[in-house]
Amino acid sequence: MMVAILTICVTQAGYAQEAKTFSITTLNVDGLPQKILVAKVNPDGPGGGGSVRIGRYLQKRGYDMVFMQEDFNYHEELTVPLEDDYQADAWSGDVGVDGRQIDYLHLQNHRFECDGLMGVWKNGITLTSTSSTPWTANFGKFSHALDEMVTKGFRRYELTLTDGLQIVVYNMHMDAGDTADEREGKDSLDRDARLKQWNQLREEILTRLDTRPVIVVGDLNSYYCRDQIKSNFIDEIDATGRAKVYDAWVELQNGGKYPAPVDGIVCCEANGNILESGEVLDKVLYINSTSGTEIHAVSYKLDTTDYQHDGKMLGDHYPVSVTFQIGSRKPTGIVNVNRETITNNRYYDLQGRRVDGHAHGIVIERNRENTHKRIIK
Amino acid sequence: MTTDMRKLILTALLTAGVGLSASAQNAYKILSECDTTVKAKIEKVTLGSRDVRHFVYEYPSKDGDGQPVTISGIVMVPADIANGTTPCDGIILFNHHTIGGPEQAPSQGELDVPSGILANPLKPNYIIVMSDYIGYGSSIDHQIAYLCGDTNARNCLDGLLAARQLLDDKQIPQGRFLFNMGYSQGGTESMYIAKLRDMEYKDRGITFDKTFSGGGMLDCEEAYSAYVEKDQCDAINDVAMFLISVNENCHLGIDYHDLFKEPLASHVQEVIETKSKSVLSRIGVSDLDSLHQLLQPAYMDWKSDEYKALKAKLAEIKITNGWEPDTTQRYFIEHSRHDNYVPVKCARTIIPWMKSKGFKPSLVPGKTNLQTNTVVFKLKHQPSAAIWFVQTMAAVQAWPVIYYEGEQNRYYHDVVKDLNLMKVIKFLESMGIDLRKMFNTSQARAFMAAPRKASFFELLQQIQDALAKVDLTINDVIEMILDAGITPEDIMEVYNYIKQTDSSSARETVMLGEHVEVPVYLLRQYEQTLADWLMLGGVDVQYGQWGW
Numbered sequence: 001m002m003v004a005i006l007t008i009c010v011t012q013a014g015y016a017q018e019a020k021t022f023s024i025t026t027l028n029v030d031g032l033p034q035k036i037l038v039a040k041v042n043p044d045g046p047g048g049g050g051s052v053r054i055g056r057y058l059q060k061r062g063y064d065m066v067f068m069q070e071d072f073n074y075h076e077e078l079t080v081p082l083e084d085d086y087q088a089d090a091w092s093g094d095v096g097v098d099g100r101q102i103d104y105l106h107l108q109n110h111r112f113e114c115d116g117l118m119g120v121w122k123n124g125i126t127l128t129s130t131s132s133t134p135w136t137a138n139f140g141k142f143s144h145a146l147d148e149m150v151t152k153g154f155r156r157y158e159l160t161l162t163d164g165l166q167i168v169v170y171n172m173h174m175d176a177g178d179t180a181d182e183r184e185g186k187d188s189l190d191r192d193a194r195l196k197q198w199n200q201l202r203e204e205i206l207t208r209l210d211t212r213p214v215i216v217v218g219d220l221n222s223y224y225c226r227d228q229i230k231s232n233f234i235d236e237i238d239a240t241g242r243a244k245v246y247d248a249w250v251e252l253q254n255g256g257k258y259p260a261p262v263d264g265i266v267c268c269e270a271n272g273n274i275l276e277s278g279e280v281l282d283k284v285l286y287i288n289s290t291s292g293t294e295i296h297a298v299s300y301k302l303d304t305t306d307y308q309h310d311g312k313m314l315g316d317h318y319p320v321s322v323t324f325q326i327g328s329r330k331p332t333g334i335v336n337v338n339r340e341t342i343t344n345n346r347y348y349d350l351q352g353r354r355v356d357g358h359a360h361g362i363v364i365e366r367n368r369e370n371t372h373k374r375i376i377k
Numbered sequence: 378m379t380t381d382m383r384k385l386i387l388t389a390l391l392t393a394g395v396g397l398s399a400s401a402q403n404a405y406k407i408l409s410e411c412d413t414t415v416k417a418k419i420e421k422v423t424l425g426s427r428d429v430r431h432f433v434y435e436y437p438s439k440d441g442d443g444q445p446v447t448i449s450g451i452v453m454v455p456a457d458i459a460n461g462t463t464p465c466d467g468i469i470l471f472n473h474h475t476i477g478g479p480e481q482a483p484s485q486g487e488l489d490v491p492s493g494i495l496a497n498p499l500k501p502n503y504i505i506v507m508s509d510y511i512g513y514g515s516s517i518d519h520q521i522a523y524l525c526g527d528t529n530a531r532n533c534l535d536g537l538l539a540a541r542q543l544l545d546d547k548q549i550p551q552g553r554f555l556f557n558m559g560y561s562q563g564g565t566e567s568m569y570i571a572k573l574r575d576m577e578y579k580d581r582g583i584t585f586d587k588t589f590s591g592g593g594m595l596d597c598e599e600a601y602s603a604y605v606e607k608d609q610c611d612a613i614n615d616v617a618m619f620l621i622s623v624n625e626n627c628h629l630g631i632d633y634h635d636l637f638k639e640p641l642a643s644h645v646q647e648v649i650e651t652k653s654k655s656v657l658s659r660i661g662v663s664d665l666d667s668l669h670q671l672l673q674p675a676y677m678d679w680k681s682d683e684y685k686a687l688k689a690k691l692a693e694i695k696i697t698n699g700w701e702p703d704t705t706q707r708y709f710i711e712h713s714r715h716d717n718y719v720p721v722k723c724a725r726t727i728i729p730w731m732k733s734k735g736f737k738p739s740l741v742p743g744k745t746n747l748q749t750n751t752v753v754f755k756l757k758h759q760p761s762a763a764i765w766f767v768q769t770m771a772a773v774q775a776w777p778v779i780y781y782e783g784e785q786n787r788y789y790h791d792v793v794k795d796l797n798l799m800k801v802i803k804f805l806e807s808m809g810i811d812l813r814k815m816f817n818t819s820q821a822r823a824f825m826a827a828p829r830k831a832s833f834f835e836l837l838q839q840i841q842d843a844l845a846k847v848d849l850t851i852n853d854v855i856e857m858i859l860d861a862g863i864t865p866e867d868i869m870e871v872y873n874y875i876k877q878t879d880s881s882s883a884r885e886t887v888m889l890g891e892h893v894e895v896p897v898y899l900l901r902q903y904e905q906t907l908a909d910w911l912m913l914g915g916v917d918v919q920y921g922q923w924g925w
Contacts, residue, residue, distance in 0.1 A: 105499055108777035109464050142778050143787040178787060189782070 020163055020326045021298065025063040026171070026217040026282050029054055030315035031116065033073040036096055046315055048077045054314050055081035057307060063321055064122050065159070067171035069219040071118035072150075079120065086120040089130065089157070095150060108141065112150045117171050117218075119157055128166075129158040133204065137196035138175055139189045145176035147193070154201060154218070156208075165293060165326055168208075170201065172218035194222055198233045209243055211292025215324075216285040219317060223279055224250075224259040234258075237287065248284040248297035248322040278302070284322040299323040405436040405539035408449065408484070408515075412456060415492035427496040428456035433484045435515040436539035441528040441626045449484040449514030450536045452543060453491050453505040459549055466502045466777045467554030467586070469494065470537050472563035472570065473507060474762075475523070475615055478653035482513035493766075499774045504544065504551065508536040510566075512652055521652050523622035524562060524594055526694040530569035534578050553783075554776055557588040558769055560762045561719065564593025565696075568727070571708070572700040579703065586776065587707040591765030592719055592758055595710070597623075598691040600723035604668055605677050605684075612718035612758070613665045614657045620672075620687075621645055627690055635673060635683070697730050704735045704746060711750040711768065713761035714853055725751050728860050740861035742772060743785060744793045751860045755848070798867045799874065813875045 031051060032042035046054060051074035058066050059081040066086075071078060073094040082088070093114040102110055115132060134153035141148035154172035161167065174197050177190035205214060222229055234245040250258055259279060280302060288294040301321045307314050410432050417424040432452040440446045457463035473488055481487040491505045510529040512521030522528035544551050557574075559567040567590040574583050594600045597619075604610055617637070624631045633645040640660040641648075648656050657663055665671055675683040692698065708731070712724035728738055728749055736747035753764050779786045802812055841851040858868070 105774065106466075106502060106777070108466070108781055109502075139782065141781045144782055180787065 020165075021323050022064045022161055022326070023321060023323045024065045024067070024169070024215060024217060024284065025058070025061070025319050025321040026067050026069075026219070026284060027054075027058070027319040028069045028173070028219040028282060028315060028317035029071055029074075029078055029118075030317065031070045031072040031074045031078065033094070033096060041095075044316075046074070048074050050074075050309075050314060051077040052081065053309055054078055057314060058082060058120075058319075059085065061319075061321070062122075064125065064161075065169070066120050067169065067217045068118040068120075069171070069173040070116045072114060072116050075118070079118075082120050086122055087125070087127065089117075089119040089127075089155070091118060092116070092132070092151075111148060115151050115153050115155070116173060117153075117155045119155065119169070119171055121159060122162075124162040126160045127157060128160060129156075131156045135175070135193075135197045136200055137193045139193035140175070140178075143178060144181060144187070144190055145178050147175045154204075156204075158212075163326070165295075166212045167295070168212050168214045170205070170214065170216045170218075172197075172201070172216075172220070174198075174219065174221045176221045191227060194220075194227050195232060198222070198227070198229060202233050202236055205287065206237065206240060206242070209287075209289060211289045213289070213293060213295040214243075214287040215295075216287070217283070219281055220283045221281050222283070223281070225262040225279075228261065230258045230261075234285075241290065243287045243289045245285060245287050246297065248286065248300045249279060249320075251297055252300040253278055280318070280320065282317055282320045284320060286324070293326065295324040295326050297322050298325045403436075403538045403542035405434050405543050407543065408433040408435060415453075415496050417493045417496035417498075418489070425496045425498050425500070427492075427500065429495060430454045430456055430459040432543065434539065434543060436536055438511075438532045438535035439528075440511055440516075440519055441522055441526060446511060446519060447515045448508060448511060448532045448536060449482075449516070450506065450508040450540070451483045451491070452540045453495060453507075454544075454549055455495055455502060455504070458502060458504065459547075461550075463502055465504060465550045465552035467504070467552035467556065468537070468540070469503045469505050469773065470533060470555070470557045470570070470585075471505050471507050472529075472533055472557070472559030472566040473510070474559065474561040474563045475618075476513075478651065478655060479513050479517055482509040483507040484509050484514040494770070497770060499770060501770065501774050502552070503554075503556075503773065504540075504549070506537055506540040508533040520625050520649060521618075521622060522626050524565055524597060524619045525622045525626045527569045527573050528626065529566050530573045533566060533570050534573055534583065537583065538578075538581060554586045554780070555584065556773060556776075557585045558590070559593070560591040560765050561593065561758065564590040564724075564765075565595060566593075568593060568595050568696050571706060572696055572702070575703045575706070576700065585706055586780065587709060587772065589709045589711075589765070589769045589772070591711045591769070592713065592716060592761060593710075593724060594619075594719050595696055595724045595727040597695050597723075598688055599695075599726050600719065601688060601691055602679070603720040603722045605672075605679065607720065608668050608677075609666060610668055610717075611666075613668070613671055614654050614663055615718065616668065617641060617657060617662055617671060618648070618654070621648060623687075623690065623694070625649065627694065629687070629690060631683075631687075636676060637671060638673060641671060697727060702731065702734050702736075707746045707748070708736070709742070709748040709750070709769070709772065711753065711761075711765045713753040713756045713758065713764075714751060714849075714857075715755060716758045716761060718758035721751055725856065725860055738860055738862035740863075741793050741796050742768075743779065743789065744796060745862070747862075749860045749862070752857045798863060798871045802871060802874065 029051065030042065030045050032045055034040070034042050034045050034047050055078045062085070066082075068078075071091065073096060075091045075094070079086075079088055079091075093112070095112050095114065115134070117132070119130075121127070132153060132155050134151050138148045138152060140146055152173050152175065154170050157169045157171070159167050159169060175190055175193040177187040181187045181190070201216070205216075220229075224230060234247075237243055237245050247258070250256060284297070284300075286295060286297065288296075299322065302318050303321065304318050307318050410430065412428065412430050414426050414428050416426045430453075432454070433449065434452060435447050435449040438446055438448045455463065458465045471491060471494065473483060473490065476482060476488070479485070483491070488507070491507060494501065494503070494505060508529070509516070509532075510521065511532050512519050541551060557567050557570050559565075567588050571585065571588045571590075574585065604616055610616060620636060621633075623629065624633075624636065634642045636642070637645065641657070641662050644656060644660050654663075662671065669677050673683075675681045676687065678684055710724065710728065712719070712721045714721050728747075728751075731747055732738060737745040738747045738749045739745045740748070740750060740752070742748050750768070753761050756764065779789050805812060840854075844851060844854060
């Protein structure tokens, strides 16, 4: 039986009325194709219909910014519901064989060029600069979660919010591990790859750090107790004296305490589901420059209640959303952190992947020029 | 190999001197470097072609007495790897088969096997390194060491180290994988190379991902016995060359008139000097079909001192002598049961030896570190090479996928780890091939003389009769089973299963207990093999009342 920490209600006192806030969400949309040729790639994935549902979910929530991972084969289904209200990043492409010249005799040399990363932000927020950077280290092409089959990495966005505040967002998908490998303690090379990615990210951030707040979001495939996030990323950046790093979940869900590293095979729960602490692989970290405008997380939500359809999870990760307050100092008026604990033994595996799948519904038709889109119920 | 290419190489050889020299340990000198196109052919049919960069190089090594010698060889790099447009998967140390004479040495451009590897339709992205072996190319003034100890193996390993240096200096990537392979003489040398690697070259950065040995004389002592015992042999030339090589390299001092009959006895010196089989053909040795026509009676008589002395020397130089194998290395040993050049017995004795060193044989690729296949039973030596080649090429091609992460792919591992006979039968059933149903047809039951009432050993006898029709004995089958790593329990499980008429019927179970009294009189001709097999399966085999 697993225990999941689901929601948090934050009551803000003091200067809550004049505070300016914005919300950000990270979500792995599970957009790998259900099948490539005869191979079942993601048979339980949401597919086209489910992706439309995910898009509609996001539209309904109305977050200021949404950063997604695994936006591969159902990009249009996913983003059509968001078209009216949001501006979107450039899509890097799908995972598939159609129209591609693939050297099947040497699959070891093949890598899909897409990173699966996608960002959308509400109309009014402006993008001034963006860049994509692949990870320099990956592990696993035909096993260990097949990370090297796509071009995983991070994207950097310079955004100006409606009130003029400029922020920098890093959206990423880090190296995954295979659940069976983790249970057998054979994931050390996955961990090594992730550690190198954390280090690459740290160097990138420090190189380009200025006075703007930085937000790091994504499917980080990392747990504090398993991956050396604290010592290699947070402490290293803090030690420069130029900036301070926070994790919204740590602050608002875990009493400000980072879970300690644990030796051993797997540092998670008893039955292979979500960590008892409520920590998930999807994280929202933020970095305040010591000489710039500060932001602070004032609410954190892992939506396990609404992110479903017919009782089944929409994707294979729950969305994590965080509301930030813009201000020069950390809010002191958070007086009530209410944790709701539910019992749930269906949804997460060790990777945060859904156990059950779903798929019905809405499809998209395209005209011959492949430009017109129409949602049909 | 094209004529133009040969000309280029020969021209380069004549004008040699523009070589490079690296560190003393891995020094080398390039004799020629050219770009050319190679083709993979079967008879006159071209299967594919490929542009390659072809190096002929030489490097220091040692002869059989430990004296320095300069050896030559080739390095063949696909052009797309050499120019950096295609990633390299690794290096194949290819050890050539018996050649007809010095003009066929790899450095002379005659051998077409490397072309067949690189230009075959799978287009493997590997670099091929081949040594001439001592006595050919740059070491033409030395005697050859044909199937005799580890001299050629040392030449090949030194050649590999020098080739790596050459590739480094040319800034050509070498990939991640390293294979050691050869068929016939190459199969023999591959195993000597594996041995020498374990004993001397392990610390010099050589770790093979797999050694593929096909049709090799893996036990020269057993080979001599087998040749003499059988008398008939289709490779009289090679046997002659082998015995001359042993006498010369091991300094046995046997007078060739004591060893060989005429006409060979009077022409041995010419054979030694020319290293050419054409001499043997000219004097008629190639036309002989029995060993006793070649050898003096003393060397055909297992009771004679001469026979025993020669065998003793062969025991000294055989591959297994002094080898403590590294069980992390992987092997594929294939040998046709009807090999007419190198009797299967010469090869398969190494399998139980490897088993005693900790290897577990298996017919299934990648299930264990020792993949065996001695079940190719209808093919002679040369056609069997094609089977070996196809299996080897498939493995090499698939290797970067299966071992991409440096370990066996989990998905593949999960498929093969528990694969046994019973699972094969279940798999066949899932494909619509119901062996149990076939076994229980009235025709089959009549053929098997009501097997439900027969004992296990009576059944074996009946199977023997059936196997004779396909030119096999039950001894062959038991040896295949042994080599394939199948246990008595596996057999009994299958036997019990296929005997069931349907799943609901009462099972007639035959179990092998800890003590089995074997009715040896039924199985006299394969008693020792059967006993070995049962004992390896953990059965306590006792002598019965008929004696054993």
